[in-house]
Amino acid sequence: MTIARSLLPAVVVLSAILIVALLIGVSVGSAQVSWRDIADDEIAGAILLRIRVPRVLAAALVGAILAVAGLTFQTLLRNPLADPFILGVSGGAAAGAAVASALGWGRVPGLVQLVAFAGACAATAAVFLLARRRDHTDPTRLLLAGLVLNAFFSAVILMAFSFSKQSDLTGALRWMMGTLFGATWTEVLLLAIFLTAALIALAWMASDLRMLVFGEEDARGRGVDVERIKLAGFVCGSLITGAAVSVSGVIGFVGLLVPHLMRLIWRRDFRFLLPLTALGGASLLVAADVISRVAIPSAELPIAALTALLGVPLFLSLLRRDL
């Protein structure tokens, strides 16, 4: 009850920001079409309802997922640097996509996405197994395992590129550079299911996850089954990251930046941060996608470059104040 009450103002403010971002997202684009025309102009209707709206929604969902995954990994590892990229989860997805493209699987619709998703899950499993020692998962070992796996995945991607035809290579680039181009309603639906399920699961574990802030020993003392929570949290974070990366490719900085921003503005309590981070991540990626769509008329800017350009100065200013 008290949580709900103190959360309310922040949720209202962030929801308002997200709604504004979504409205801007669906009203601007490279084609000059008006919402008034959708009834009698088929092309205007197609552009707005079947290209622009699903893309804006996919941006919101991917942004929310990456931010929530970042928050979850940071909480589990009690390490401010943890995010899907540093732990190798997105690297696994990108390597999966690159290998699948190099094998020429890009011609079967959805297959490369599926392999990317499998890559993210495989990467998590690998990180976890590498970091595990005598029934215990050490956060430092987890980060190091992620680091090593990332190096391995970069090598796999480079190898896949060296052995693939120039044409297949362009297909794999989609996952390396990150883009929301061509997002469909089916993908929006899938992302929404993944995000909702993860939010419910994480909210259910939120009280236990919150205890991890005080250290694993302490949490264990308070009756938290630390290993089980860690495994559940990791599976959650990886599944949603896999889903996001298989749609948008690798988009960095959202998972790192948004949780820190929210922590700075509100409290460090996981129960608060969960909804706020989701809303903040959604707004950030919708905004970045708008810029990537309209900065150059009729052409597109790579969105991952934009999130890094926005993210680096913001993150540096956070770093100077307090991390």
Next chain:
Amino acid sequence: MVFLLLLTACNPASRARGMREVTDDLGRSVQVPVTIRRVVTLAPNLTEIVFAAGGGETLVGVDQFSDHPHDVRSLPRVGGMNPDIEKVVALQPDVVLASTEGNQPGIAPSLAAAGVPLFVVRTDRLHEIPAALARLGELLGTGHGEVAASTLRDQIRRQQRRRDPQPQVVFVVWADPLYVAGRETFTDDLFTLTGARNAVPVKGWPQYSQESLLANAPDIVLYPAATVSRESVERLFSAAPSVLRGLQIVPVDDNHFTRPGPRVVEAAARLNEIMD
């Protein structure tokens, strides 16, 4: 690096002969031997241009994408956009030919360090292709460059058409994400030559917006059959079934349409065949 220096040191052929100074298409002045006997090309269109200019016998190495004419298939390969510099130097070329668009700028210092002259050729626009024929004929001293250039100019002129209304054309380089041939490219010049109009309003080879693709709906979509699938092209238009129904989607030979060499004439002929 030591290996490169050693190789240069034991390459007396270019030392002994006289040198001359030429200016390449980037405006760099390049020292090349008076008579050029050994040439390495780093892009497939340059290989084709060298052959058409009558310098085919001088080729001692080509890039990995060169596949035309048939004679090049037996030549040593030196790699792709990032060529194997050691291999290039080991072939002891009198000059290495690179293109402005396809090759890494980083290769120039490595080749310079090895004492191998690099000559960069610009073939971004249609009129630059016959010009390159003439220039390379002159550089290689084939005595055939000017003739080949004017023949190619004539062949190109014969493909010139006027059409009313102008068919709107899009050339899809890659479908997801969408890359297309934009304005001020040799592919765009081919459209203009054959009486068509590029439906893409952006310059260069942009990552193109799907909204703009539908808003500036084309009549004809061309795609390279070897690298892009018909389904992926159709998927781009699936949001607007009426546009898709009225669309002529045609597979073409990517080597003719995306390789700025003498065979662009065949691309122009194909375009006319599609639209006539």
